[in-house]
Amino acid sequence: MSPIVVLGAGLAGLSAAIEAAENGYEVTVVSPKPSERAQSVMAEGGMNAALGEGDSPKRHFEDTIKAGRFLADPEAVMGMANAAPGIARRLRSLGTMFNIRGDEMDLRAFGGQKTRRTVFAQSSTGKQIMSAVIQEARKYEFKGLIRRLSRHALSGLLLSGNGCTGCEVQDVYTGESLSLAGSVIAALGGMNGLFNRYTGSQDNTGAATAILFQSGASLANGEFIQYHPTTAAIPGKRILISEAARSEGGRLFCLKNGKPFYFMEEKDPELKNLAPRDVITREMAFLGEQAYLDLTPISNDAFRTRLSGTLEDCLTYLRLDPRKKPIPVEPGIHYFMGGLLVDIRHQTNVPGLYAAGECCYQYHGANRLGGNSLLGAIYGGIIAARSAMADGCPTGRGKVAFVQETQPTQDRLAMQNAMSSGLGPIRDKAGLERLVNTLERLDKSVPLLAKAIAISALNRKESRGAHCRSDFPNENSEIKNSVASANGREVLFSAREAANYGVHA
Amino acid sequence: MEYTLDIARQSPGGKPWRQTFLVEDSGESSVSTILDSISSQVSLDAEGEPAEPVVWECGCLQGKCGACAMRINGVPRLACSAFLREFPKRRILVEPLGKFPVIKDLAVDRSGMFESLKQAKLWLEGEAFNSKFRHDACYQSAMCLMCGCCLDVCPNFMPDEEFFGAALAVNAYRILEQSEAKSIALEYKKRYWHTCGKSLSCDKVCPAKLPVEELMARANAIAIWGK
Numbered sequence: 001m002s003p004i005v006v007l008g009a010g011l012a013g014l015s016a017a018i019e020a021a022e023n024g025y026e027v028t029v030v031s032p033k034p035s036e037r038a039q040s041v042m043a044e045g046g047m048n049a050a051l052g053e054g055d056s057p058k059r060h061f062e063d064t065i066k067a068g069r070f071l072a073d074p075e076a077v078m079g080m081a082n083a084a085p086g087i088a089r090r091l092r093s094l095g096t097m098f099n100i101r102g103d104e105m106d107l108r109a110f111g112g113q114k115t116r117r118t119v120f121a122q123s124s125t126g127k128q129i130m131s132a133v134i135q136e137a138r139k140y141e142f143k144g145l146i147r148r149l150s151r152h153a154l155s156g157l158l159l160s161g162n163g164c165t166g167c168e169v170q171d172v173y174t175g176e177s178l179s180l181a182g183s184v185i186a187a188l189g190g191m192n193g194l195f196n197r198y199t200g201s202q203d204n205t206g207a208a209t210a211i212l213f214q215s216g217a218s219l220a221n222g223e224f225i226q227y228h229p230t231t232a233a234i235p236g237k238r239i240l241i242s243e244a245a246r247s248e249g250g251r252l253f254c255l256k257n258g259k260p261f262y263f264m265e266e267k268d269p270e271l272k273n274l275a276p277r278d279v280i281t282r283e284m285a286f287l288g289e290q291a292y293l294d295l296t297p298i299s300n301d302a303f304r305t306r307l308s309g310t311l312e313d314c315l316t317y318l319r320l321d322p323r324k325k326p327i328p329v330e331p332g333i334h335y336f337m338g339g340l341l342v343d344i345r346h347q348t349n350v351p352g353l354y355a356a357g358e359c360c361y362q363y364h365g366a367n368r369l370g371g372n373s374l375l376g377a378i379y380g381g382i383i384a385a386r387s388a389m390a391d392g393c394p395t396g397r398g399k400v401a402f403v404q405e406t407q408p409t410q411d412r413l414a415m416q417n418a419m420s421s422g423l424g425p426i427r428d429k430a431g432l433e434r435l436v437n438t439l440e441r442l443d444k445s446v447p448l449l450a451k452a453i454a455i456s457a458l459n460r461k462e463s464r465g466a467h468c469r470s471d472f473p474n475e476n477s478e479i480k481n482s483v484a485s486a487n488g489r490e491v492l493f494s495a496r497e498a499a500n501y502g503v504h505a
Numbered sequence: 506m507e508y509t510l511d512i513a514r515q516s517p518g519g520k521p522w523r524q525t526f527l528v529e530d531s532g533e534s535s536v537s538t539i540l541d542s543i544s545s546q547v548s549l550d551a552e553g554e555p556a557e558p559v560v561w562e563c564g565c566l567q568g569k570c571g572a573c574a575m576r577i578n579g580v581p582r583l584a585c586s587a588f589l590r591e592f593p594k595r596r597i598l599v600e601p602l603g604k605f606p607v608i609k610d611l612a613v614d615r616s617g618m619f620e621s622l623k624q625a626k627l628w629l630e631g632e633a634f635n636s637k638f639r640h641d642a643c644y645q646s647a648m649c650l651m652c653g654c655c656l657d658v659c660p661n662f663m664p665d666e667e668f669f670g671a672a673l674a675v676n677a678y679r680i681l682e683q684s685e686a687k688s689i690a691l692e693y694k695k696r697y698w699h700t701c702g703k704s705l706s707c708d709k710v711c712p713a714k715l716p717v718e719e720l721m722a723r724a725n726a727i728a729i730w731g732k
């Protein structure tokens with residue numbers, strides 16, 4: 001039983017670590033900060049699982065594939081949808097305080113799905129799940145099967161001729177480095193730090209993903225970046241107003257001749273304010289008017305028992321009482337559908353290196369359904385751990401493939417600003433070319449990863465899901481998954497074939 | 506408006522000292538926002554000297570991850586929810602939490618907190634037992650940020666001693682409630698109940714606004730009185 005190194009201590013990382021430890025494997029979990037600080041604790045609205053009457057994993061599968069505009073891997077998505085009800089029950093048995101109705105887990109309606117399918121714990125689902133999962137991991141820490149390195153970051157991947165044999169990590173304060181042997185599971189979260197404002201955590205800088213990319217792991221569908229339609233700017237970041245608020249009765253509007261115009265109710269009479277996120281964001285971008293989210297129809301009781309976190313966030317950070325006044329909102333960066341290229345077993349193109357959670361692509365295609373990423377993180381973590389256990393660690397003496405490079409602050413700010421303006425919700429050739437030019441002048445590993453995303457966006461000459469090109473407004477079904485790889489300082493781009501998914505638009 | 510920030514600085518092995526910064530702000534920024542702007546560029550201190558970036562921890566900038574706990578005008582709290590407008594005198598003293606070893610500047614080593622929950626064996630052996638009457642309290646217990654503010658104000662907490670303070674009691678509560686096995690009651694007595702002097706300063710200072718006193722009372726009822 002060769003050891004396993006998990007990079008990242010969020011939900012995907014802990015899920016992988018627990019799966020391996022339960023099977024008697026020794027796991028080292030590496031993260032710059034403890035699990036309590038991972039972005040996963042910020043997740044609000046809930047997690048999808050076909051538990052409702054008349055619902056089925058098949059329908060969950062269909063909604064996911066359709067919202068992802070037919071790019072997600074169907075076999076992988078079916079596996080995830082099938083596993084979801086069991087995962088929800090397991091989380092409950094680990095002590096997650098989901099909202100309960102009768103004796104069962106309550107379900108809320110979430111965007112892009114016609115059925116109530118989302119288990120939730122008020123509007124702090126991520127925190128509640130993480131508390132339960134952290135305490136389960138603690139059991140294995142005590143037994144010595146899970147070892148934590150909670151102030152360490154990835155500094156390099158060890159590669160032998162046969163693949164990845166481990167990695168080097170560094171104490172973030174002392175710089176002291178450690179070499180860890182074993183299969184490596186990357187669970188590094190999204191690439192937030194490539195941009196300047198987002199809803200997630202500052203800790204997900206993208207630096208570790210950039211090291212993996214430069215060491216040979218490919219990036220898939222990087223251009224699909226979810227702009228959540230209801231975010232609000234505060235100094236230094238964007239805060240999310242969870243989709244749960246619309247699920248509980250919130251309505252989006254803008255002013256037209258001084259009167260509220262409920263644009264989503266007009267645009268999509270069936271799903272209305274719960275249309276998929278890409279659809280709402282695009283609508284807001286095209287309207288070009290200040291949008292508002294009206295939560296005044298929501299009862300005080302629902303605020304207290306189902307949305308207490310959202311209420312608190314508005315009062316503290318926006319200084320606005322959503323029970324009395326509509327919230328001005330705009331789209332903001334929220335989730336990365338693209339990420340490290342993996343197969344259905346969660347192995348990257350580098351043998352011995354696996355990836356799970358938001359840092360890899362797989363389940364969400366061109367647009368993610370709310371509630372599917374907590375699920376994808378847990379499920380992906382389990383699958384990645386099983387694959388690592390089954391495969392064992394590649395042999396040979398690994399050498400550090402590529403040394404981490406520190407990025408000067410000026411360059412980081414320049415990159416973040418360029419990415420934010422070039423890769424907004426609506427893109428075009430001229431803007432993307434400007435972005436690539438800017439990134440070409442910044443020669444370090446993080447800008448190279450940024451360039452891979454920009455080049456993928458430039459090459460995808462269509463509008464699909466979260467990728468909207470004003471110069472190519474239609475979906476072009478000939479375009480497949482985009483894959484970018486590093487070749488020294490260059491980015492190589494190729495398009496992969498998409499399968500026929502058996503679900504129709 | 507001009508605000509004056511006095512920031513405690515310390516290098517590994519070095520003596521603590523203070524550096525003053527003058528910042529222009531409407532008052533809407535939080536202490537984190539200011540620390541972020543001071544540390545992400547070369548900033549000048551009040552004397553006009555270029556300052557080394559300030560080292561501190563943050564993550565969510567939204568009161569959800571507990572990373573940014575520090576003492577602000579003497580009170581332990583989260584820098585990301587301490588807004589400048591709350592300080593009408595416009596002079597703010599920013600120091601690291603006082604009970605934990607300083608790593609550098611405002612960053613402290615809180616690993617002992619995580620270790621303590623492990624030593625107290627806070628996990629479930631079997632399936633969680635869920636009662637709808639305890640749902641709210643268990644939910645609150647699981648909202649604990651592990652930021653350390655409650656230990657910083659606790660008159661009885663000293664690092665490296667057996668007493669683990671409110672962070673332990675709050676988290677132990679839901680395990681006591683959800684498990685059949687009452688073995689952790691022993692750990693609870695040893696590591697919390699025997700030493701807690703009921704000053705309840707932890708209850709007032711909790712940045713997640715947890716009902717700390719209520720959770721402790723409930724935990725006591727199970728662990729000590731067997732209810």
Ligand SMILES: Cc1cc2nc3c(=O)[nH]c(=O)nc-3n(C[C@H](O)[C@H](O)[C@H](O)COP(=O)(O)OP(=O)(O)OC[C@H]3O[C@@H](n4cnc5c(N)ncnc54)[C@H](O)[C@@H]3O)c2cc1C
Pocket residue numbers: 007008009010011012013030031032033034035038039040041042043044045046047125126152153154187188189190199200201203204205206207208240334335356357358359370371372373374375377
């Ligand atoms: C405000 C908000 C609300 C959300 N709400 C929902 C929701 O309701 N439902 C849903 O399904 N999803 C939601 N999401 C998305 C979801 O939270 C994330 O996609 C998911 O938690 C990702 O989990 P993860 O384990 O992949 O990554 P994360 O939880 O982000 O963990 C990444 C880990 O990598 C570590 N790391 C970072 N850099 C390094 C490095 N250099 N070396 C080693 N480790 C490193 C970090 O410290 C962290 O431990 C929400 C996201 C946000 C921001």
Ligand code: FES
Pocket residue numbers: 562563564565566567568569570571572573574583584585586
């Ligand atoms: S940065 Fe997360 S609580 Fe302040």
